[in-house]
Amino acid sequence: DADVTQTPRNRITKTGKRIMLECSQTKGHDRMYWYRQDPGLGLRLIYYSFDVKDINKGEISDGYSVSRQAQAKFSLSLESAIPNQTALYFCATSDLRSTDTQYFGPGTRLTVL
Amino acid sequence: SQQGEEDPQALSIQEGENATMNCSYKTSINNLQWYRQNSGRGLVHLILIRSNEREKHSGRLRVTLDTSKKSSSLLITASRAADTASYFCATVRSSNTGKLIFGQGTTLQVKP
Numbered sequence: 001d002a003d004v005t006q007t008p009r010n011r012i013t014k015t016g017k018r019i020m021l022e023c024s025q026t027k028g029h030d031r032m033y034w035y036r037q038d039p040g041l042g043l044r045l046i047y048y049s050f051d052v053k054d055i056n057k058g059e060i061s062d063g064y065s066v067s068r069q070a071q072a073k074f075s076l077s078l079e080s081a082i083p084n085q086t087a088l089y090f091c092a093t094s095d096l097r098s099t100d101t102q103y104f105g106p107g108t109r110l111t112v113l
Numbered sequence: 114s115q116q117g118e119e120d121p122q123a124l125s126i127q128e129g130e131n132a133t134m135n136c137s138y139k140t141s142i143n144n145l146q147w148y149r150q151n152s153g154r155g156l157v158h159l160i161l162i163r164s165n166e167r168e169k170h171s172g173r174l175r176v177t178l179d180t181s182k183k184s185s186s187l188l189i190t191a192s193r194a195a196d197t198a199s200y201f202c203a204t205v206r207s208s209n210t211g212k213l214i215f216g217q218g219t220t221l222q223v224k225p
Contacts, residue, residue: 042215042218043201058212088153090156092156100144100146100205100213101158101161102156103158104157107153107155
C-alpha cells in the first residue's frame with residue numbers, strides 16, 4: 001500500500017551496528033505498529049503506538065526500541081544488531097475509529113552478518 | 114505466543130478448484146481477519162468477521178466463524194493462478210482491541 005512507506009527496503013549490516021528502520025504514512029491513522037516476520041513463524045509484534053505520546057511493547061521487544069516522532073512517523077531501532085534479528089520487518093497502521101483493520105507497508109528485508 | 118494455528122501449512126491446487134484454509138485460536142475474540150501476502154511483500158487485508166457473525170462473503174471469498182470451536186475457515190472459490198500467495202488469519206482479542214495476533218499462515222499455490 002503506497003500510503004505506508006518504509007525505508008530502507010533492503011539493508012545488510014554487521015553485528016554490533018546500530019540500525020534504524022523508518023516508517024511513514026499518509027493515511028492519517030493514529031495507530032502504528034512494527035512487526036517482524038520469520039519463515040514459518042508468521043508475524044510477531046515488536047512495538048506499537050496508539051498515538052504520538054503512547055508507546056507499548058509487543059511480544060518480542062527485547063533488542064529493539066522505537067520512536068514516534070509525529071503522527072505520521074514511527075521508527076524502529078536496533079541498538080546493536082545481532083544475526084538472529086535477520087528478518088523481514090513490517091510497519092502497519094490502523095485507524096482507532098475503524099475495526100482494527102491494519103494497513104501494511106512493503107517491508108524492509110534486514111540481514112545482519 | 115501465536116494466537117492462531119493455521120491448517121494446512123501448504124496447499125497446492127489446480128486453477129478453477131476451490132481452496133479452503135482453516136484457522137484455530139485460543140482466547141475470546143472481538144473479530145477475526147484474513148490477510149493475504151504475495152511473496153516477500155506487505156500484507157493486504159481481505160475480510161473481517163466479527164465475533165457475533167457466522168459467515169461473510171466478499172467476491173470469491175467466503176469466511177466462516179465458529180466461536181464455540183474457536184475456529185474460522187477461508188474458502189476461495191474458482192481459484193486463479195493470481196491467488197497464489199500466503200494467507201494469514203489474525204485475531205483481535207476481546208480484552209485487547211487494537212492489536213492483531215497472527216497465525217503462521219497457509220501457503221497456497223494455484224497451478225495454471
